[in-house]
Amino acid sequence: MLYIFDLGNVIVDIDFRRVLGAWSDFSRIPLAELQKSFVMGETFHRHERGEISDEEFASQLCHEMSLPLSYEQFTTGWQAIFVALRPEVIDIMNRLREQGHRVVVLSNTNRLHTTYWPEQYPEIQSAADRIWLSQDMGMRKPEPGIYQKVLKEEGFSAEQTLFFDDNADNINGAEACGITSILVTDNRTIPDWFARQ
Missing domain, CATH: 3.40.50.1000 (HAD superfamily/HAD-like)
Structure with missing residues (x-):
């Protein structure tokens, strides 16, 4: 088999709320606002297919969510998804x-x-x-x-x-x-x- x-x-x-929580801490944007603006849309899907680089993904997602994060802050939050x-x-x-x-x-x-x-x-x-x-x-x-x-x-x-x-x-x-x-x-x-x- x-x-x-x-x-x-x-x-x-995994827990996406941890990602948004970290981004909220970095950006000072309220968590509730980020929860509304975070969508697993085409940018997310293209990244998962390997069609865009990590840097492009971070830049596009930050643009879509109006998130003023550095690439380092973005990736730190992105890795917070893993729990145990x-x-x-x-x-x-x-x-x-x-x-x-x-x-x-x-x-x-x-x-x-x-x-x-x-x-x-x-x-x-x-x-x-x-x-x-x-x-x-x-x-x-x-x-x-x-x-x-x-x-x-x-x-x-x-x-x-x-x-x-x-x-x-x-x-x-x-x-x-x-x-x-x-x-x-x-x-x-x-x-x-x-x-x-």
């Missing part, structure tokens, strides 16, 4: 590999974040056979091509694959490709699912 795990709020707890590893999921990934299954990570992410989490959480790299990142693939979930590429490169059919993600759109995208998918709603979803198998 091929097991595909998303990264944020699946293997690692979910060790119970790492244990499951390691166990699946010991049982002979293929275990990969498929994440919508960006270069800025990959300068941070691999060093911060080396356990992720150790627990996965391969890490697939949207910015390297030029595609992002839930685009069908991203799932099809992973299946093709990994050499598994959709029927031989199980996918865990915390985003309903990504789940629907994978299911449209024939992949059995589990929506992760909290840190008990994955351990409880495996306990029932």
Whole structure:
């Protein structure tokens, strides 16, 4: 079997409020205002596909949100998204590999974040056979091509694959490709699912 795990709020707890909180501290703009102006729109998606650089992303997002931040302040806030590893999921990934299954990570992410989490959480790299990142693939979930590429490169059919993600759109995208998918709603979803198998 091929097991595909998303990264944020699946293997690692993330919280966008921490990002906005840091930017609010730096800019002195009230958090409520930033929460209204922050949108995961086209700039965000282009960054995740690797179509724009980190610097362009920071500049465009600051412009869209009227945020007077230096690049350093922007990136410090951007990395504040990471909260903590979910060790119970790492244990499951390691166990699946010991049982002979293929275990990969498929994440919508960006270069800025990959300068941070691999060093911060080396356990992720150790627990996965391969890490697939949207910015390297030029595609992002839930685009069908991203799932099809992973299946093709990994050499598994959709029927031989199980996918865990915390985003309903990504789940629907994978299911449209024939992949059995589990929506992760909290840190008990994955351990409880495996306990029932």
